[in-house]
Amino acid sequence: MSTLITSLMLLIPVFLLLIKRRRSTKKLPPGSLGIPVIGQSLSFLRAMRANTAEQWLEERIKRYGPISKLTLFGKPTVFLHGPAANKFIFTSDNSIIANQQVKSIKMILGERNLLELNSDDHRRVRSALMLFLKPDSLKHYVGNLEEEIRWHLEMHWQGKQEVTVLPLMKTLTFNIISSLLFGIQRGSRRDKLVDLFRQMMDGMWSVPLNFPFTRYSRSLKASKMVQNIVSQLIHEKRVELEQKGASPQQDLITCLLSIRNDKNEEMITEKEIVHNVVLVMTAGHDTSSILLTFMLRFLSTEPAIYEAVLQEQEEIARTKAAGEFLTWEDLAKMKYTWRVALETLRMVSPVFGSFRKTLKDLEYGGYLIPKGWQIFWASPMTHMDNDIYPEPSKFDPNRFENQASVPSYSFVAFGGGPRMCPGNEFARIETLITIHYLVTRFTWKLCADTSFCRDPMPVPAQGLPLQIKQKKPL
Numbered sequence: 006m007s008t009l010i011t012s013l014m015l016l017i018p019v020f021l022l023l024i025k026r027r028r029s030t031k032k033l034p035p036g037s038l039g040i041p042v043i044g045q046s047l048s049f050l051r052a053m054r055a056n057t058a059e060q061w062l063e064e065r066i067k068r069y070g071p072i073s074k075l076t077l078f079g080k081p082t083v084f085l086h087g088p089a090a091n092k093f094i095f096t097s098d099n100s101i102i103a104n105q106q107v108k109s110i111k112m113i114l115g116e117r118n119l120l121e122l123n124s125d126d127h128r129r130v131r132s133a134l135m136l137f138l139k140p141d142s143l144k145h146y147v148g149n150l151e152e153e154i155r156w157h158l159e160m161h162w163q164g165k166q167e168v169t170v171l172p173l174m175k176t177l178t179f180n181i182i183s184s185l186l187f188g189i190q191r192g193s194r195r196d197k198l199v200d201l202f203r204q205m206m207d208g209m210w211s212v213p214l215n216f217p218f219t220r221y222s223r224s225l226k227a228s229k230m231v232q233n234i235v236s237q238l239i240h241e242k243r244v245e246l247e248q249k250g251a252s253p254q255q256d257l258i259t260c261l262l263s264i265r266n267d268k269n270e271e272m273i274t275e276k277e278i279v280h281n282v283v284l285v286m287t288a289g290h291d292t293s294s295i296l297l298t299f300m301l302r303f304l305s306t307e308p309a310i311y312e313a314v315l316q317e318q319e320e321i322a323r324t325k326a327a328g329e330f331l332t333w334e335d336l337a338k339m340k341y342t343w344r345v346a347l348e349t350l351r352m353v354s355p356v357f358g359s360f361r362k363t364l365k366d367l368e369y370g371g372y373l374i375p376k377g378w379q380i381f382w383a384s385p386m387t388h389m390d391n392d393i394y395p396e397p398s399k400f401d402p403n404r405f406e407n408q409a410s411v412p413s414y415s416f417v418a419f420g421g422g423p424r425m426c427p428g429n430e431f432a433r434i435e436t437l438i439t440i441h442y443l444v445t446r447f448t449w450k451l452c453a454d455t456s457f458c459r460d461p462m463p464v465p466a467q468g469l470p471l472q473i474k475q476k477k478p479l
Contacts, residue, residue: 031373036073044076046212053459059385072370078107082379086386091414095421099123105362108213113228115280133273134427137260144333153181170469174294182289188256201227235279291462292355293432299353305451315444317341322445339437344402350418351388353463358383387415449473
């Protein structure tokens with residue numbers, strides 16, 4: 006027996022050496038990491054702002070194939086491309102790939118936001134958000150949302166001859182989020198919050214160098230002030246809930262405060278509420294405002310599609326008495342309008358891409374992706390792939406007439422699998438109601454070219470100025 010043990014002990018170093026040699030045969034993906042920390046970040050950001058990021062990544066794909074390494078925003082990164090890569094990223098077990106955004110986004114939004122959480126924490130917080138954002142809950146808020154949209158159009162569109170769409174849509178979506186999700190009514194607090202929020206957004210995708218003159222530093226300071234305002238809101242709503250019997254469904258913050266476990270303890274911590282309120286504010290503000298802006302741009306340049314949307318919306322408007330609100334059933338009839346929205350998201354994705362973090366060494370496509378590295382994917386790379394969408398530069402809403410015909414994990418505007426955006430139904434309702442009132446109350450003409458840049462979200466030339474005329478009621 007002792008001889009056997011001795012022999013086994015002698016074999017252990019040989020076994021470990023073989024494992025080490027085996028691992029060393031796995032190659033890192035092709036490509037250069039570049040200068041430490043900086044890497045390709047500045048080049049990539051320049052391409053984003055010049056709206057050439059797709060070409061920038063296409064050149065990488067042509068040079069290295071669908072998997073390559075680089076350094077982005079301070080960390081070694083592997084870029085993956087294709088529907089199979091999207092599926093791998095969205096469906097991989099949390100023990101292999103974790104949610105983790107680049108440092109600048111993590112520090113600005115907070116480390117307990119849904120984009121950073123994994124496993125049980127991710128499921129717990131996502132389930133809590135879905136209590137308020139699921140369709141059965143949102144159908145009760147259609148009237149409130151519509152009221153905010155009507156007020157916005159009366160204040161900022163009615164009686165005007167020209168409007169600049171993007172800033173107005175940002176104002177609209179921020180006001181909707183403030184009143185409907187957080188219960189912040191019009192006034193000085195909302196005005197202060199929107200100014201800070203815009204400063205916060207300015208440095209979301211940036212090299213995380215915290216020096217006074219950087220966008221990142223200014224965004225961090227604004228984020229702290231936004232979070233302080235949200236913390237004060239949480240305190241006020243907790244008092245309302247405990248002392249005044251406020252309805253748990255009156256807004257998102259109150260809903261999250263109301264969720265209790267078996268011991269009657271709050272299931273979502275205050276830090277998680279703060280960080281996820283900031284996340285929802287960010288996601289709901291920019292993505293929806295950009296979607297609405299670019300829908301108007303495409304409706305300006307695609308007359309046949311505009312006429313089809315107009316016909317669908319006017320048929321609904323004719324069934325309503327003067328001043329009567331839309332219903333959940335009316336929204337269900339807006340099928341073509343929503344296909345236009347999906348095609349807009351395919352062609353101009355508000356979120357260019359996102360990041361994950363590897364929790365262990367893993368192999369993909371024959372290459373080693375080391376533990377602790379970032380994985381980066383970019384939605385336009387499948388959205389505009391000619392092998393997936395014939396004539397990808399052609400605006401064709403009928404691509405989405407039969408959702409089952411769209412190849413899995415090729416359209417990822419709302420994410421995919423268990424990582425699907427919990428706010429996609431809220432975005433649908435907000436978009437459909439806004440477009441309904443715009444096409445039935447106004448006509449418009451584009452006053453600028455159709456170019457846009459990314460900073461990091463898409464921004465149309467001059468903010469999309471339109472000449473508008475108010476229609477007579479049907």
